[in-house]
Amino acid sequence: MNFDLSEEQELLQETVKQLLANELPATHLREIFEGDTGHDPALWKGLVEMGIAGLIVPEEYGGADLELLDLAVCAEALGWGGAPGPFFGHSVACIALELAGSEAQKKSWLPRLATGDAVGTFAFGEAGGLWNPSEWTLVGGDTLTGVKLNVPTASLADLLVVGVAGGGLVLVERSASGISVEDMQGVDRSRRIDSVTFENTPCEAMPGDLAAANRVRDAALILLAADAFAAASKLVDMCVEYAKTREQFGVTIGHFQGLKHQLANMAIDIEPSRALYWYAAHAFDHIPEESERSAALAKSHISDRAMEIGRDSVEAHGGIGFTWECDVQLWFKRAMFDRAFLGTPSLHRDRIAQMSDW
Amino acid sequence: MDLSYGQEYEDFRNEVRAFLDANWPPKESATDGKSLGDIANEFREKAVDHGYLLRNIPKKYGGCEQSPDSMKAAVITEEFRKVHAPQSFGGIGPMMLVPTLLERGEEWQKEKFVAKSVRGEYQWCQGYSEPGSGSDLASLKTRADLVGDEWVINGQKIWTTTAREADFMFCLCRTEPDAPKHGGISYLLIPMDQPGIEVRPLKQMTGGADFNEVFLTDAKTPKDWIVGKRGEGWLVSRTTLKHERNGIGGAGRNDVMLAGLVSLATNAVRNGKPAIEDAEVRRQLVFIEGYMKSHEYSSFYQLTRDVNGKEPGRLGLMNKIVGTNISHHVARFALDLLGDGGLLDPSADDRSLGRVPGEARQWVTQYMYSLGIAVAGGTANIQRNVVGERGLGLPRDTFANADRSAKQ
Numbered sequence: 001m002n003f004d005l006s007e008e009q010e011l012l013q014e015t016v017k018q019l020l021a022n023e024l025p026a027t028h029l030r031e032i033f034e035g036d037t038g039h040d041p042a043l044w045k046g047l048v049e050m051g052i053a054g055l056i057v058p059e060e061y062g063g064a065d066l067e068l069l070d071l072a073v074c075a076e077a078l079g080w081g082g083a084p085g086p087f088f089g090h091s092v093a094c095i096a097l098e099l100a101g102s103e104a105q106k107k108s109w110l111p112r113l114a115t116g117d118a119v120g121t122f123a124f125g126e127a128g129g130l131w132n133p134s135e136w137t138l139v140g141g142d143t144l145t146g147v148k149l150n151v152p153t154a155s156l157a158d159l160l161v162v163g164v165a166g167g168g169l170v171l172v173e174r175s176a177s178g179i180s181v182e183d184m185q186g187v188d189r190s191r192r193i194d195s196v197t198f199e200n201t202p203c204e205a206m207p208g209d210l211a212a213a214n215r216v217r218d219a220a221l222i223l224l225a226a227d228a229f230a231a232a233s234k235l236v237d238m239c240v241e242y243a244k245t246r247e248q249f250g251v252t253i254g255h256f257q258g259l260k261h262q263l264a265n266m267a268i269d270i271e272p273s274r275a276l277y278w279y280a281a282h283a284f285d286h287i288p289e290e291s292e293r294s295a296a297l298a299k300s301h302i303s304d305r306a307m308e309i310g311r312d313s314v315e316a317h318g319g320i321g322f323t324w325e326c327d328v329q330l331w332f333k334r335a336m337f338d339r340a341f342l343g344t345p346s347l348h349r350d351r352i353a354q355m356s357d358w
Numbered sequence: 359m360d361l362s363y364g365q366e367y368e369d370f371r372n373e374v375r376a377f378l379d380a381n382w383p384p385k386e387s388a389t390d391g392k393s394l395g396d397i398a399n400e401f402r403e404k405a406v407d408h409g410y411l412l413r414n415i416p417k418k419y420g421g422c423e424q425s426p427d428s429m430k431a432a433v434i435t436e437e438f439r440k441v442h443a444p445q446s447f448g449g450i451g452p453m454m455l456v457p458t459l460l461e462r463g464e465e466w467q468k469e470k471f472v473a474k475s476v477r478g479e480y481q482w483c484q485g486y487s488e489p490g491s492g493s494d495l496a497s498l499k500t501r502a503d504l505v506g507d508e509w510v511i512n513g514q515k516i517w518t519t520t521a522r523e524a525d526f527m528f529c530l531c532r533t534e535p536d537a538p539k540h541g542g543i544s545y546l547l548i549p550m551d552q553p554g555i556e557v558r559p560l561k562q563m564t565g566g567a568d569f570n571e572v573f574l575t576d577a578k579t580p581k582d583w584i585v586g587k588r589g590e591g592w593l594v595s596r597t598t599l600k601h602e603r604n605g606i607g608g609a610g611r612n613d614v615m616l617a618g619l620v621s622l623a624t625n626a627v628r629n630g631k632p633a634i635e636d637a638e639v640r641r642q643l644v645f646i647e648g649y650m651k652s653h654e655y656s657s658f659y660q661l662t663r664d665v666n667g668k669e670p671g672r673l674g675l676m677n678k679i680v681g682t683n684i685s686h687h688v689a690r691f692a693l694d695l696l697g698d699g700g701l702l703d704p705s706a707d708d709r710s711l712g713r714v715p716g717e718a719r720q721w722v723t724q725y726m727y728s729l730g731i732a733v734a735g736g737t738a739n740i741q742r743n744v745v746g747e748r749g750l751g752l753p754r755d756t757f758a759n760a761d762r763s764a765k766q
């Protein structure tokens with residue numbers, strides 16, 4: 001048994017963190033967060049040059065052929081740095097092509113996605129909180145007519161993987177006719193969400209079935225869990241730093257045991273859950289019978305913990321914590337995204353209960 | 359990352375299975391007239407001979423001295439558990455004293471105590487806490503003076519678990535009254551069966567009495583029954599405490615607790631249906647499982663780090679409180695599922711009421727016991743201090759560190 005990251009994985013994570021430390025200082029992150037697009041093409045280019053865009057794309061299509069765990073540890077590093085942009089949607093689109101695409105579709109898209117020449121995303125959500133493949137209602141066929149909601153970074157994408165009724169997936173080019181994309185003004189301004197309306201939009205069915213779509217969803221859940229872990233850890237770190245510098249009553253506030261214990265509780269709540277997302281990511285590639293359940297458990301547990309830590313973090317900062325100016329809100333909102341996207345913790349707990357033998 | 363055991367260990371698993379097939383449960387002809395305890399012990403000896411139990415205990419102290427291999431250990435535990443075969447003795451002696459002796463004891467001490475302690479022939483109790491010294495353990499006052507070839511001990515210990523059953527106590531005593539608080543303590547081993555020791559049971563809130571007060575009045579122990587040097591007792595006690603906390607905070611019981619909750623929810627009724635069908639109940643089970651699995655997989659991680667000689671980071675400081683937090687969740691949820699069962703006195707006799715209330719009483723006991731373990735081995739607040747100060751690097755408590763005293 002070996003349950004730890006490899007040296008390569010640690011290096012990968014370190015390299016991403018380093019890139020963000022250099023290219024995404026707090027002031028710049030804030031500019032992007034407050035800007036019109038929530039995107040920094042130069043930063044994305046830097047990540048693409050590192051190989052992030054094609055990390056898990058198979059080698060024959062020009063990718064690095066790594067596993068979901070590798071991608072998830074990158075997601076953690078990106079979340080820690082607050083990285084904006086298309087990473088999440090793009091990664092899930094790549095996974096969808098690999099798991100559900102035809103040979104021709106893979107050949108046509110994966111090499112471009114792997115090099116970052118094309119950007120992908122996925123459109124799963126529908127009105128009424130419908131996220132799961134078995135619930136999708138948008139009717140497939142040669143063309144699509146209808147609306148998908150909460151599509152991550154659709155305005156940056158060249159290719160959309162769209163979920164349709166019956167749990168099928170179809171490919172839609174962003175340049176196809178009859179598509180309109182509208183910014184939904186999401187809470188996390190570093191990962192924008194759009195509504196995408198199709199009207200007789202040409203699309204191409206992917207051969208993958210409901211099971212393939214479910215696996216794509218599971219991969220997305222694990223990436224969200226990794227990001228939520230990062231957001232929570234970052235918030236704990238910010239609170240600790242603040243507690244070491246802010247003074248009241250003539251001492252730094254970290255001296256006060258009430259606050260110290262709050263911060264300790266936050267760390268105790270989140271720290272063990274890193275292993276939960278590692279396990280889910282590992283299971284995705286190596287323990288198929290546990291994969292679906294452990295992905296849902298990681299997402300529900302960690303995003304729940306992260307949101308609570310977000311609340312505690314605002315409190316731990318006092319008045320400044322409640323301001324737009326304070327960076328706590330950036331990761332607080334990441335946690336909000338990770339918690340709600342693809343369904344709330346209770347939704348996934350219900351699914352897990354159903355998958356249980358009790 | 360690799361969670362599989364691999365061929366080598368699957369071969370080993372087959373060996374273990376073959377051993378168990380042949381030896382457990384034992385053939386009826388071999389057990390005639392023997393007590394259950396003797397049968398279990400005979401089996402244990404065979405298992406030691408085969409290298410399956412007491413693996414980390416050197417041969418000369420009665421173990422089988424296998425090179426550390428946590429995977430083999432895990433395989434053995436799994437297979438023994440499957441057929442309900444006896445495992446090594448647990449409890450205060452094997453879990454706390456033995457590792458301390460192996461790490462810090464004199465040769466003759468190991469020879470005298472280890473073999474019998476790991477076989478449960480010697481029972482131990484831990485004499486740390488005193489009425490005035492709990493979290494601030496280093497303020498302890500029980501005094502030991504060297505008179506001729508003997509230590510003469512006077513003072514009082516409290517909350518001493520299994521003191522009535524114990525043959526010996528490992529005890530922190532003040533031997534250097536002029537030294538600073540931490541430097542004046544020694545770690546003594548004391549025979550319990552002597553006129554200078556009086557043990558009085560303390561009744562717990564559960565109605566049972568696992569712990570006791572121990573009064574030491576000119577109690578005696580030989581001069582060389584000291585672990586570490588004079589004045590090094592604090593250091594030695596840190597070794598023991600680490601083992602105690604990891605014992606309390608282990609993830610090993612999570613599966614049993616979760617299965618217990620599932621069974622309770624299956625038998626309990628909510629809105630006229632089995633509670634296990636209720637959506638809120640189902641969510642709550644999964645909620646608790648999220649914490650349990652995090653804890654369990656974190657233990658895989660710590661094991662891996664340990665095997666590779668690497669530090670586990672902050673996580674290593676959290677095991678006890680993560681474990682007790684899980685027990686709190688389990689306890690609260692169980693009380694909720696128990697409904698009217700939560701009205702029952704946990705210690706009462708159920709002969710007149712039948713089996714079901716008996717189960718309820720066990721859960722009420724567990725409900726209360728989760729609080730006992732939150733206090734024993736260093737309270738939750740003390741754990742929070744440790745995580746805050748050593749894990750997060752926050753400033754150390756000025757009161758508690760004026761003299762470095764908290765039970766950390």
Ligand SMILES: Cc1cc2nc3c(=O)[nH]c(=O)nc-3n(C[C@H](O)[C@H](O)[C@H](O)COP(=O)(O)OP(=O)(O)OC[C@H]3O[C@@H](n4cnc5c(N)ncnc54)[C@H](O)[C@@H]3O)c2cc1C
Pocket residue numbers: 483484485486487489491492493494516517518519520569729730731733734735736737738739740743755758764765
């Ligand atoms: C079931 C059980 C079994 C036990 N078995 C044994 C045994 O076998 N041998 C043995 O020696 N002892 C044993 N103990 C004793 C146990 O180690 C002590 O109870 C424990 O260390 C706390 O000490 P105390 O009871 O004096 O509480 P106190 O130290 O008085 O604590 C009271 C409260 O004050 C808080 N507090 C104290 N100091 C601080 C601080 N610095 N910061 C914040 N909060 C603080 C504590 O967290 C607690 O909430 C056992 C206890 C229990 C409950």
